[in-house]
Amino acid sequence: MNRKVKLALAALLGFSAACSTVKQAPQATKEPAAEETPQPRDADTAVVQEQPGRPRIVLMYGVRPPVSDSMRTKRLEQQRPDSLPPVAEQPVEEDPAAE
């Protein structure tokens, strides 16, 4: 299918709808592929490449996308009606000399 058509289709259907058409049962992915060479391993252990020397572990460092400014303001107004968002510009006191 043409790429642009696919993108348009994804936009029209929404991602969840697009996904739901390709969901597979997990076991379905386990059908033996002819090209795969079975490797000896413990039944309950994943195959991992040996990595001598440097012990490493991967942790997940990302964070969730921030709440949008309008949503933040709305939430703050609901919880603290008299306050401003923490990093919003603070109101400047009027200079009496200017009057």
Place this chain on the structure above:
Amino acid sequence: MGIFSDLHAAKVEEHRLDTLFWECTLRCNLSCRHCGSDCRVDPGVADMPLPDFLKVLDEEVTPHVDPSQVLIIFSGGEVLVRDDLEEAGREVTRRGYPWGMVTNGMALTERRFRGLLDAGLRSISVSLDGFEDEHNYIRGNPHSYDRALQAIRMIVREPSLASDVVTCVTGAMIPQLEAFRDMLLAEGVSHWRLFSIFPMGRAKHDPTLRITDEQFRTLMEFIRRTRREGRIDASYACEGFLGGYEAEVRDHFYECAAGVTVASIRVDGAISGCTSIRANFHQGNIYRDRFWEVWERRFAPFRDREWMRTGACADCRMFRYCQGGGMHLRDDDGSLLYCHYKRL
């Protein structure tokens, strides 16, 4: 799945930077069993001075992006060991960037939390790896669970913040997942990210850390069930391609955004993809190279992953969807260390 592959290809072509990690320290106030490699109370690597990072931001990033569209993530180590974290946050906020951080919660006092909010903190993740026994065992500190829970209680009350709890699921936690989820719900947590340790390095020889293939499938089923219930937004982290579980256990289809929309500046100045990558896929160094030039002109190994089509990936029919998996699943020589799909 083909549609998502095409969407990812379009993203690669554009490679618009939307997340920039700053690994500001490797120091840590804990010595966790699963993180024994890089982070130490004294890792022997100096923190990157704040002015060095700001210089890159001012001269190399800001001229090319809309700051409001680029999320800066302070990572470590434990970022709260830096006394100037609030100053760093203020400076980043002043330049128009949203910023977030990940913490173990040990040093997150009410005073510091308020200071970080005043400095513009927009998103925060707290690590909580289970109930008290499991968490303290992994973290190696009898107070770590209480501190993390206190931090979570502060955070969930703050409406201006995006937040989540991040759980490293070990074998001991598998039978307790439902009870733990209910505890998080009772504490007011609405977003929960789970990940598992794959058996590399220290974890490989520690059966208390890793989970078996069967437990991994149990974890996937648990997340899928929890998402369908809809009481808490549970998701599996962006660790690897999950075949039939894709779009069922997280909000998005699998993709590795490292080097595509995500860059990092490591503590030594190295420029790379995301900070989860431990192998040497560094594309430059801020002390030698111009960051933006590196971002625009290098990063070829991140954006064209055909080189990964070797070994176990050579004939795999899923390659077109997973593109060889995450960069963090590759060793220094590029070989695949682990495949989540095959595990399932």
